[in-house]
Amino acid sequence: MALTARQEEIKERFIAVRGVWGPSWQTVLELDPEFLLAYLELSAVPWTKNHLSDRVKELIYIAVDANATHLYLPGVRQHVQAALRLGVSPAEIMEVLELTATLGIHAMNIGVPILVEVLEEKGLRSGPDPLGERQQRLKAEFTEMRGYWHTFWDEMLELDPEMFAAYTEFSSVPWRTGKLEPKVKELVYIAFNTAATHLYTKGLKLHIENALGLGATPQEILEVMEIASVLGIHAVLAGAPILAEELENTGGSD
Numbered sequence: 001m002a003l004t005a006r007q008e009e010i011k012e013r014f015i016a017v018r019g020v021w022g023p024s025w026q027t028v029l030e031l032d033p034e035f036l037l038a039y040l041e042l043s044a045v046p047w048t049k050n051h052l053s054d055r056v057k058e059l060i061y062i063a064v065d066a067n068a069t070h071l072y073l074p075g076v077r078q079h080v081q082a083a084l085r086l087g088v089s090p091a092e093i094m095e096v097l098e099l100t101a102t103l104g105i106h107a108m109n110i111g112v113p114i115l116v117e118v119l120e121e122k123g124l125r126s127g128p129d130p131l132g133e134r135q136q137r138l139k140a141e142f143t144e145m146r147g148y149w150h151t152f153w154d155e156m157l158e159l160d161p162e163m164f165a166a167y168t169e170f171s172s173v174p175w176r177t178g179k180l181e182p183k184v185k186e187l188v189y190i191a192f193n194t195a196a197t198h199l200y201t202k203g204l205k206l207h208i209e210n211a212l213g214l215g216a217t218p219q220e221i222l223e224v225m226e227i228a229s230v231l232g233i234h235a236v237l238a239g240a241p242i243l244a245e246e247l248e249n250t251g252g253s254d
Helices: 005-018 023-031 033-043 045-049 054-066 073-085 090-121 133-146 151-159 161-177 182-194 201-213 218-250
Strands: none
Touching (some): 005 023, 023 033, 033 045, 054 218, 090 161, 182 201, 201 218
16 A cells, blocks of 8 residues: 555655554554654653653563563564664673562452451451561561561461462562662562553562662652553554555445
8 A cells, every 4th residue: 555645754754763564553653644753742741751761661561562461472572673773781681570570469469458448347356466487587588678567468478478478489589680770670560560560569669769769750650650551552653554454345435
């Protein structure tokens, strides 16, 4: 399909601002060029303010796209490629994926307090039991390794110390061996907690507090949220090519 002068203009602007192009963007351009331009303006906000470095921005995109509640693999590939071009090391990308893998523990963070609530309603629990020596040691180890403690760990530590110990080890690997500065690690947590496919508000608040404590600015945190907020475009990037294929199969045009 030959592009109009307006479509060519939008394509050139998109490539100049975002530095990428591909078949999905081409399809959107052909089907609705003005929508693509509007998306460009939205997605360009963090690329014009630039409170975060380009390297960190690409790592945030990876966290948003790779997290288990979204798994938009074309985006993961695009942003891994972009990160590598910018000189991000494979170890740093792996570190982001490892940090993002901790999302699964939110099943416990949300589920255990509800279990406790039901047990109390049914008279099967009257209150927390005092922590034993091993549990106190686990709490101290977690606090030292991760640099914080939050009350949403209390009941999990009390009721399931084996799971808590295993999670402490699992979640601490990138904090022991990783190369990213702690502030960036916290920004990664913010990215997948604030993503529309997850929206884990307790974790989001905690990691905002941690990031600020590690020197992040409000503008840097807002830029993470701006990056996460364009996740909805994946409805178009996944759906538009299907629409184009079906139109071709049926000979339709509108």
